[in-house]
Structures are given as structure tokens and as C-alpha cells.
Amino acid sequence: MTASKALSVKQLYSFCDVSQFGFNTTAELDELSEIIGQGRALEAIHFGLGIKKHGYNLFALGPAGSGKQGVVRQLLRQRAAAEPASVEWCYINNFAQPHKPFVLALPPGRCAQLSRDMDQLVEDLCAVIPAAFEGDEYHRRIQGLDDELFNRQEQGVEKVRQLAIAKQLVLIPTPNGFTFAAMRGDVVVSPKEFKQLPDDERVLLETEIGLLQDELQRVFNQLPQWQREVRAQVKTLDCTVTLAAVGGMVERLRADYVDHARVQEYLGAVQDNIVLTVDEFRRLDAAEVSVPGDLFKRYRVNLLVGYNGGDCVPVVFEDNPTYQNLVGRVEHTTVMGTLVTDFTLIKAGALHRANGGYLVLDANKLLQNPLSWDVLKRALQSRAIHIATFEQIQGVASTVSLEPEPIPLSVKVVLLGDHSLYDLLHQSDPEFKELFKVAADFDDQMARSSESNLLYARLIATLAKKEGLMAFDKGAVARVIEQGARISGDAKQLTTHMRSICDLLCESDYYAQQQGSGLVRCGDVQMAIDAQIRRSSRIHTQVHESIQRGLLLIQTQGTEVGQVNGLSVIELGALGFGMPTRITAQVRVGDGDVLDIEREVDLGGPVHSKGVMILAGYLGSRYARNCPLALSASLAFEQSYGEIEGDSASATELYALLSALSGVPIKQGIAVTGSVNQRGQVQAIGGVNEKIEGYFDVCKLQGLTGEQGVLIPHSNVDDLMLRQEVVEAVAAGMFTIYAVTTIDEGIEILTGCVAGVEDAQGIFPENSVNGNVALQLLQFAELRHEFGEEKRAAADEEDDKHGNDSSIDLQANRNVPPG
Numbered sequence: 001m002t003a004s005k006a007l008s009v010k011q012l013y014s015f016c017d018v019s020q021f022g023f024n025t026t027a028e029l030d031e032l033s034e035i036i037g038q039g040r041a042l043e044a045i046h047f048g049l050g051i052k053k054h055g056y057n058l059f060a061l062g063p064a065g066s067g068k069q070g071v072v073r074q075l076l077r078q079r080a081a082a083e084p085a086s087v088e089w090c091y092i093n094n095f096a097q098p099h100k101p102f103v104l105a106l107p108p109g110r111c112a113q114l115s116r117d118m119d120q121l122v123e124d125l126c127a128v129i130p131a132a133f134e135g136d137e138y139h140r141r142i143q144g145l146d147d148e149l150f151n152r153q154e155q156g157v158e159k160v161r162q163l164a165i166a167k168q169l170v171l172i173p174t175p176n177g178f179t180f181a182a183m184r185g186d187v188v189v190s191p192k193e194f195k196q197l198p199d200d201e202r203v204l205l206e207t208e209i210g211l212l213q214d215e216l217q218r219v220f221n222q223l224p225q226w227q228r229e230v231r232a233q234v235k236t237l238d239c240t241v242t243l244a245a246v247g248g249m250v251e252r253l254r255a256d257y258v259d260h261a262r263v264q265e266y267l268g269a270v271q272d273n274i275v276l277t278v279d280e281f282r283r284l285d286a287a288e289v290s291v292p293g294d295l296f297k298r299y300r301v302n303l304l305v306g307y308n309g310g311d312c313v314p315v316v317f318e319d320n321p322t323y324q325n326l327v328g329r330v331e332h333t334t335v336m337g338t339l340v341t342d343f344t345l346i347k348a349g350a351l352h353r354a355n356g357g358y359l360v361l362d363a364n365k366l367l368q369n370p371l372s373w374d375v376l377k378r379a380l381q382s383r384a385i386h387i388a389t390f391e392q393i394q395g396v397a398s399t400v401s402l403e404p405e406p407i408p409l410s411v412k413v414v415l416l417g418d419h420s421l422y423d424l425l426h427q428s429d430p431e432f433k434e435l436f437k438v439a440a441d442f443d444d445q446m447a448r449s450s451e452s453n454l455l456y457a458r459l460i461a462t463l464a465k466k467e468g469l470m471a472f473d474k475g476a477v478a479r480v481i482e483q484g485a486r487i488s489g490d491a492k493q494l495t496t497h498m499r500s501i502c503d504l505l506c507e508s509d510y511y512a513q514q515q516g517s518g519l520v521r522c523g524d525v526q527m528a529i530d531a532q533i534r535r536s537s538r539i540h541t542q543v544h545e546s547i548q549r550g551l552l553l554i555q556t557q558g559t560e561v562g563q564v565n566g567l568s569v570i571e572l573g574a575l576g577f578g579m580p581t582r583i584t585a586q587v588r589v590g591d592g593d594v595l596d597i598e599r600e601v602d603l604g605g606p607v608h609s610k611g612v613m614i615l616a617g618y619l620g621s622r623y624a625r626n627c628p629l630a631l632s633a634s635l636a637f638e639q640s641y642g643e644i645e646g647d648s649a650s651a652t653e654l655y656a657l658l659s660a661l662s663g664v665p666i667k668q669g670i671a672v673t674g675s676v677n678q679r680g681q682v683q684a685i686g687g688v689n690e691k692i693e694g695y696f697d698v699c700k701l702q703g704l705t706g707e708q709g710v711l712i713p714h715s716n717v718d719d720l721m722l723r724q725e726v727v728e729a730v731a732a733g734m735f736t737i738y739a740v741t742t743i744d745e746g747i748e749i750l751t752g753c754v755a756g757v758e759d760a761q762g763i764f765p766e767n768s769v770n771g772n773v774a775l776q777l778l779q780f781a782e783l784r785h786e787f788g789e790e791k792r793a794a795a796d797e798e799d800d801k802h803g804n805d806s807s808i809d810l811q812a813n814r815n816v817p818p819g
Helices: 039-050 068-080 110-133 136-166 191-195 199-256 261-276 278-282 286-290 293-299 323-327 350-354 363-368 372-382 390-394 419-428 430-435 450-467 474-488 498-514 522-535 538-548 606-623 650-662 688-702 714-719 724-731 743-751 769-814
Strands: 058-061 088-092 102-106 169-174 177-184 302-305 315-318 333-335 338-340 358-362 412-417 438-441 445-447 493-495 563-572 575-589 593-596 631-637 670-672 709-713 736-740
Touching (some): 039 438, 058 068, 058 419, 068 315, 088 110, 102 110, 110 261, 110 278, 110 293, 110 302, 136 199, 169 199, 177 199, 199 261, 261 278, 363 372, 363 412, 363 419, 419 430, 450 474, 474 493, 474 498, 474 522, 498 522, 538 563, 538 688, 563 650, 575 650, 575 688, 575 769, 606 769, 631 650, 650 670, 650 743, 650 769, 670 743, 688 724, 743 769
Parallel strands (some): 358 412, 593 631, 670 709
Antiparallel strands (some): 088 302, 169 177, 333 338, 445 493, 575 631
16 A cells, blocks of 8 residues: 555656657747736736726735736736827926916927026017117117106296296205295395394295295195106007017917917917016126026926827836835925925826826835825825825925926836735725726736747746856756646746846856856756755754754654654745654543644744644544544644744644554654644645755765655645756655555555554554554543542542531531520
8 A cells, every 4th residue: 555655766856758749949039028927917018007097006926036017017018118108297487476387388499498498588588678678769768757857846846936936035945955945136034134034024925935835835736646647658669669579489389389278378478478577688698698597597397298290108116105205305405594496306106207198107116205105196096196285285394385286197007016015905995996997917927838849948038148148958958847847836837037047047047057068058057046046045054953963853764653744944035845743642631632832832823823723623523423532632832943834744734643543653764744634634734845955965975775755645746846956866766656545545554554444333443543542542531421420429428428418517507596
């Protein structure tokens, strides 16, 4: 029976036959146009990119290194190349409310052209406007207005002067204005003489002087009104001159943008503002005229996103999706110690650059940046890009900032992440399901066949050309394919983890160069594989040293009762290696509990604990259907000091229990891996190649005897891609791999004894493993029953004793007279 379960050499390794290849080197092969093994993901991506409805953004999910970013990049660029860019964006000044700049959308190249046109307009204005106001005609008209004001003032004063002469008074100008004095003939009466005049005459003159002063004051009161009228006329003149100088230039610009109503509105506002602020142009000196830009920033055009004619829609990959990198920012400058800003300091974000096209983001990085996920959802939901600072969002802004007009958003977003992150978002964020309706699920393996082998060869050729590597001969291709099956953990599958394959190709190329070869051969690939293992094997080597020195107790020869070598895989970065662990079992009379020591000290994970609980169900249903399971058992992973998870040792634990119960020793040269269900069926586990190789290394360390081997689930046979050293040892009869489907098959191999099959009455044969187990459990049940009877008898005797004492006390109490 044991021999029939031993695997043949052919079952241990699935070779790639080089005779199936019709090429000598990969240089003869055509490059692939699409990634292989990802048909489902490619279909989803094409669907997501093709459908234009709201919310059909994509989430490309798969393990890191699966090549999803390269696939997305390639497909997006191919699609974008056939879609011309339709619009570009710029911000312009809002002259009425400068803190709320307007946005303009124009065809490709037109925003940039408008920016150049406005810069040229300002430069021309700085030369034309001062010249217009320096002309003789302007000065003549200004002088005429000044003369008119002077004449009106003189006429008013002259009228008062004539009135004064009629009253024998004279109007005399003084440094402080005007004064009146009396006349005697042609002589002005002095103040002293005026006081000596008769009282009646003096009073009369003073009255007349007062009246004339009032009249003069009325003249002077009209002067501000006359000045305002003149200033208004000057302003009107300035407007006329400015419009004459500017109107033609602005009209020519209007003609260039006749199809764009908002540009027409903007140019009208620009012309009005130029007329309103013409004095700023008039005050320019020669130096300022040569560099007018900083003086008239309000007329600039802030080009956020620009394209040239013929450009395709954008494909943007944002590696650092911070809040500001997504939606843009408003920068500030320092003026007199104060932070100020304007619309020219608005900077574009990834959403602006990708608007009208495609945006690719790493989902993990997106969620690590505060507010980035929320602002992306807000933009996709509102279909608009709102630029705001952190302070504005939190309502604590302390500096002057802007409120730019939102930009309409039309973008297809592709998030890249793994399965766990996708599941987390799908379950915890209801908005995620509304915004990312297409999942492109990248597989980590593909079926292995003759056709897929040829595709894999073309993949190797494509990667080699892309990375600038030497060509691979068909032997090297076959070895890479075999390693692809090993990485996938299934001999009938090939890994699609592009990073692993590409790294192997690059390292193989390196070793081929070290050998001075012009071609990568099978031996170079093997050297690269061995070097990868060697670079990461420090802990593996230390474990072997501990076993060799007896620090870790592992027995690979002889037999023991209740002790089995279990196998586990330790993952250290990119390397996983197998390691044997001693598993022991102790049994005694009890209540049917199987104690998992690892769980009791919080070193066992939930899956491992579940596997242990299954053992009690198996024992009860198999051996104690008609009697109590009066068993108390303890299971331990000896010298295990870390957390244990998984159920791949549950079959091993059951073998240890069966040995402890039956008293039949187990061969220590055979290690075991596999999980078990309550029906005693051995189930598949992971890491079978690493576990076998890890135990083989320990056996080799302690000396191969030909009696050693590994017991695995039969369902894992197709996963075997063992190291050649192990295959050669099996071929030489020094090591054996057994595959079993039931616990009975396994216990026979481990003990060399018949497991035993129960008859129609449910009785197992004597001296079989199962018979001994059933007998021991029956004895435990009888002992428990006997012990229970003794306890009940002792308890009844104690109750009877206390019951008699109570009767005596009661009788005594009854004989006591009342009172």
C-alpha cells in the first residue's frame, strides 16, 4: 500500500520540452502587442475606456508587480493617440471682482495665442498711450480748458471790481486773496485815514465793503464747480484720446476671436479698464515701458493647460497625488511683509492636466494623502475642479486668497491597487461603488500549455528587447517557463507576475555577460535563480545551523509515539523556505477537549484554531459514536515562539493524536503537511515545494538514509516543481514523496501498520491503528464512567450523612415545648 502512494520522478517536476519551439533564439520571435494571460482584465479596461457614462471610472486591481501599470499605460496611450485634444484652459482677470477670476476654454493653441496677444497689447499700449497724450492737439485742448477756467474766474472777479468802483471802492489783490479799500479820487484811503472818517461815512463804506465781499465770495464759491466741470471735460478728453489710441488695437483682437463670446466680453472689460486706469500708462518712464509686464499683470492670461494643434488627449500619471497636486494651488508672494496673490499665481493640478483625457493614480498613495481621496470624489461627482487651499476648506484662512471659477471636468480616472484595498473601499465607502464601476482584475497566473509556452517565449523576447538584453536561446526560454510554473505554485500554470519574470531575465543576462557569452543560455538562468535564493538565505542557513547544533530538536530517523515532523513555510521578503517543526500530542482521560497550546497563549491564529477544533469532531464521529469522547488531549508546536496561522498542520496534529492514542510509533524520517476535514479527507495546502525542499535539506544535513520522505495531499501533486537535487535523490531511492487522500492512507505510511476498516457493526480490526485508538477511547470512557460513579457514591454518602443529622435536629426541635 505504501509503494502505491509514492510518487514517480515524472510527477515531481514538469519539464518544458524544447522540441516544441520552432526557433533557436528569441531574436527570431515577434514582439507581443498585448500582455499575456490577462484577457479578463483587458476586456474590462477596453469596456471602461469605451463607455462614456458618468461613474464608469476604472480600478485596476492586482498584486504589485503584475504589470497592471504598464498595461494601463500602453492601452491609454494607444487610445489617446486617436483622440485629438479639444480644449485648453486659462484664467483671466475679473476686473469687477479680482478675487474671483474667470476661466476661459478655447480650442488647442488659442489660449496660448490669447496670452501672447495680451502681452503684445500691453507692450503696444505702453508706447502708444504716452505718445497720444504728448501730442500738440491734446496739449492745446487741455490749455483751452485751463484758459476757460481762468477766464470764468477773472470775469467773476472783474464784475465785483466794477461794482466796487461804482461805490468809490477798489479791489486790491493780496498774498492771502483780495481786500477792499476806499478811494479819494485816485488815491487809496489808508487804514489810519479810514478810521478818521466821519462815523456815518465810515459805517456806510463798511456796509458797502461787506456787500462786495459777499459778492466776491459767491464768485469764489462757484470756482470748485467750475473746476469739476473742467476735470470732467479733461476726463472725457482723456477717454476720447485713449479710445482713439486703444480702440483699433482692441478691435483687431476682437476680430481674431469673433467666434468666442466670452473672449469678446473679456476684451470689452479690458478696454474699459484701460480707459479707467489710463493714468498708469501715462506715468510710465522709458525703463518701465521696456518691461511693462509686472506693472500690468491684470491684463495677463494665465495659461493652465495648453496644447498645440494636432495634440492628442492627455494621459497623466500622477505619482504624488497630494491635495494640491490633484486640484492645483494658489501661490502667494510677499509684499511689505504681507502675503498677497492674484490670478496669475493659480497653478494647475493633475486634474487640470488630465481634463478631457485620462488620469492614472496609485490608490494606496492617494489614500495616504490627507483630503486627496475626498477631493477626487468631489471633483468626479460635481464634474468640476474647485481650487481651494487647506485653510479655506477648514475655514481658518488668514491671508488674502482667491476663489477661482470652477473648471468643468471630463476625465476618465484609473486607480491602481491590490485586491485588499479594492475590497476595503468597496465595503466601507458607498461613493466608491458609484464612481468606480469597472474593476479590471489582473490574474497572477495563466494556464500552461503548448500555446501559452510559445506566448511566454514571445513575452521573453519582448521584455529582452525592451530592457536591452541579449537574446535567449530556447533552452533558457524553457528554464524561464519552468521557473514561471514554480513561482505560480502550480506545475500546470505560469506566473503572470511581470516583475519577477523581468528581474529573472535581467539577472540571467548579467550572468551571461559575466561568462562572456553573446547569448543567454539555460545555465545562466539557473545561476540567476540560485543567486536569488542565496542572497536571501541568511535566516535559512541559521535555522540549519541551529538544527545541526541541536538547538532546534528535529529527528529524521527512528520512531516515536505521539510525535510527528510538521512542515511550514517562512516568508522573508521575496524568499520563502520550508522548515520542519516538531509537533507532539499528549492524551489522558477528560471531557472530550483537544487543547491547542498555541491558541491558549495567543500564538495561534483563527484558521489554525479552527483546524484543531476539527480534530475533536473527527475523533468523536470516527471512534466515539456510541460512547462519550472521554478524552483530554494537548497539542504543541515544540520550540515555536511566533504566531502560527493556517490549517496546513491539522493532518499532522491528527497523526500525532492517533499515535498517542494507539501507542503505535511514527517514523520520524517522514514529515507531513496537509489539512484535514471532519471526514478524514486530506486537503490541499500551499507552499508544497518549499516545504518538501526545506525538509529534504534538513535530512541531507543529518544524513539521507533512504527511509526519509514527505507526506503530502494528493491534490497537491500537480503543484510539484521540485529542485533538481530533490528529484535526483528520489530517483536514487534516497528520498520519497508520498501523496495521500485520507488520514488512513497517511497513518499506514507513517506507522507501517494497517489503519483498519470498521466492519458492519462498526468495530475496527484488532491490532490495527484505528482499532487501538477506538479501544483506548473506550477505556477512557469506562474510566471516566467508573470515576463518575465513585464520585456520585461519595456524594450520596455525604448527602445521607447530612440528611440524618438534619432529621435528628428537626426531631429535637419538635420536642422543645413552646415558649
